[in-house]
Amino acid sequence: MGEMLILGIETSCDETAAAVVADGKRILSNVVASQVEWHRKFSGVVPEIASRKHVELIGPVIEEALLEANVTLDDIDAIAVTRGPGLVGALLVGLGVAKGLAYATKLPLICVNHIEAHILANFLEHPKLKPPLIALVVSGGHTALVYMKDFGKYEVLGETLDDAAGEAFDKVAKFLGLGYPGGPIVDELAAKGDSEAINFPRAMIKTKNYDFSLSGLKTAVLNYVSQQRDKGKEIDIPDLCASFQAAVIDVQIYKTLRAVREKDVNKVVLAGGVAANKSLRERLKNEMNRQGKELFYPSHSLCTDNAAMIACAGYYRVHRSCLPPAIGGRQTGEFKEERVCPLDANAEPNLSLIDEV
């Protein structure tokens, strides 16, 4: 039985992406057109601009993904697309193209949860990885702590009550005039600074739940800067970045480790663009190793938004619902009906992970 080839399509935020993945693990192509240049002057993602760019870029990106994989649509067994969560106008472009493609080619369309795909990016990178585990999903759009019991079985333990982690990095970087996107810039500057120089609040570290809040920390940074300026004191940017970053990461690490204890698992995976943060990776890795447990994270290109993870999530979504377990070939009969998106599927900007179980 041949490998199952899935074309993945992702347009939930500001990356237009398409990929071809075999059997949910072998990446044949992974094309990402970043729109960061068009959003930079606004210091953040402008939804209307993102939607317009997706329409321009999606055709060439899909074409490129097929060319690079050296396949045509005739070789593809299914199409997977992000249905949510994300920016609604952006999601609609990818979903529209995917639905058009699937209807024209009569291929099954699999709708995928973007957060689940971020978590499953770890399974692309580490094929032997198995649940149960705790996943910390941190990116420009999301902060979530998830208990993954099994494939398709998730419990969202906590989420951000206000800003996503990446958003907070962007806002602080913008305020300090450091540039956009803020995450990698702050991470780099923080490496040269003293994380204990300024004592910023660790929001919600004491609460019993697993939720996060970053708007208070953001305000604390702004207040600190204006106080220093009022006093005529110079601000040490690396120290400020290091202290801010430590305040964000401390809470994330603390709550992740608490979830590991409570759920009694021995694996943690990082996912999302902020998972590329060096300090977060190193500190969490040390903590896990000390307890004889393991931390996994994907390489940089699979941390940030991409379509290989969407194709992978699509594969797991059909795979786990199919009997016998090995699938291949082109017959739609091998797909369980409820796993295939109907023609009237719509984008779900607030899609929650629970809905996918």
Place this chain on the structure above:
Amino acid sequence: MLVLAFDTSMPFCTVAVGRKGALLGERSIYAPQGHMQKLLPLIDLLLSDIGCDIKDIDAVAVGLGPGSFTGLRIGVSIAKGLAQGLNRPIVGVSSLDALVKPFSSHGGLICAVVDAKRKEVYSRFYRFSNQNIQHLTDHEALSPEKLCDKLNEMNLSIPNKAEGSNEVILVGDALKLYISLFQEKIKGAEFASPDFYYPKASNIMDLAFDRLESGECDNYLTLVPIYARLSIAEEVWEKTIGPRAK
């Protein structure tokens, strides 16, 4: 040659299938906010009504707007997916062109006026000569008052009016909001009935055949909607920061 045409630029989701000069079927439903959910089922229903399969389609025609940004992107995205999946040509047609197409025997000036929200209309001016569409202006977003001035100016400056057609015909859903203003301000204005307030897929189809016959088509890789407006963020940038940055 069998063409599938649709338009989602306005609250109506409209779909047609046909051959040159022979419409096989057309379906339109009122579906504001519902284009993503309604368009493909509507296409599927129409195709099965007329006993065709999507694989029988030789070209895909889509209304490019201007109109609702979200509606446009849904239509254009689905059209791109269909064209790529079928490996068939795609033809983008101005939704305002489709709106005035039923008035092709009128000799005088025709003006498409569509509600653009924010107290503006999307508009374009036309004349037909021997049933062929002629564009006198490009698509633009402007206030209804400015439109009146522009239209009066244009109407005076057009020479050789066909007999008996001194009137300007206005077509489109902006008439719902501004018809009394237009009656008062525009000399010799005639107004299309509400049946013609929204573009019909059959008119998109007719215009697509005109282009296909002359060997023209678009590319699904590059086709984009006609927005006729910047995003609000860019408008603000242009007005405030842009001039200083230049």
